[in-house]
Amino acid sequence: MGVMNRQEDRWFPFEYNGRTYLLPRECPHRGGRLDLGFLESAKGLVVCPLHKSTFCIPSGECRSGPAEAGIKVDVNQS
Numbered sequence: 001m002g003v004m005n006r007q008e009d010r011w012f013p014f015e016y017n018g019r020t021y022l023l024p025r026e027c028p029h030r031g032g033r034l035d036l037g038f039l040e041s042a043k044g045l046v047v048c049p050l051h052k053s054t055f056c057i058p059s060g061e062c063r064s065g066p067a068e069a070g071i072k073v074d075v076n077q078s
Helices: none
Strands: 011-016 019-024 038-040 045-047 054-056 062-064
Touching: none
Parallel strands: none
Antiparallel strands: 011 019, 038 045, 045 054, 054 062
């Protein structure tokens, strides 16, 4: 899968509601590997495995901390 002119090692795909979203591999809190976290597809959430910050897909909004900022999420158009 192509990754929209971005460094492929910085993003990973997440399927939700029939669309593919590209998420950053690192949590904004302490750099935990979101791609190794918990993907709650039914709820559209990704949970950081390091400190359990939870982010909403597709908005990128931080739902619970310790992260204080959300993540940038892109929709894969290919």
